[in-house]
Amino acid sequence: MNDIDLPLLLTSLAIVGAGLNGGIYFTFSTFTMNALRRLPPARAASAMQAVNVEAVRPAFMSLFFGTAVLGILLYGLALVDFAGARSVLSIIGASLYLSSIVVTAAYNVPLNDRLAAVDPSTPVGGRTWDEYQRRWTRGNHLRVAVCVASMVVLLASLLV
Secondary structure, eight states, rough: OOOOOHHHHHHHHHHHHHHHHHHHHHIIIIIIIHHHHTTTTTHHHHHHHHHHHHTTTTHHHHHHHOOOOOOOHHHHHHHTTTTTTHHHHHHHHHHHHHHHHHHHHIIHHHHHHHHHHOOTTTTHHHHHHHHHHHEEEEHHHHHHHHHHHHHHHHHHHHHH
């Protein structure tokens, strides 16, 4: 049996993880939020509140944070066993994915918390939804971009 190429395995898994996360975000940016905007504000806000509750279940959280752990491991491997351009690209790719975690924690989650705190059927709930969907979607576009960029850079690290 051959030895496992740990950097190749971790990079491949990180590419898949960044791609899956980026795909989830892409779905929201391209049609989910647009569909919610077509609903009356109270229904849209209520639906998004339900989505936000479901998002913190093990399936998504494992993918979300598991990919971050892979990025941290890649970062560490690149520093410990520096291999020139491959290591630089690995660090950049991992950092890009980790930036999606920062955007989520610093931008999207506080918006989710604000939305969760209102009754969607009230005027305040409607105003909160209106602001939420515009701001949240902008942050989500950024998450799509950094996840896709992470995938591309990590793939490039395998090709140099």
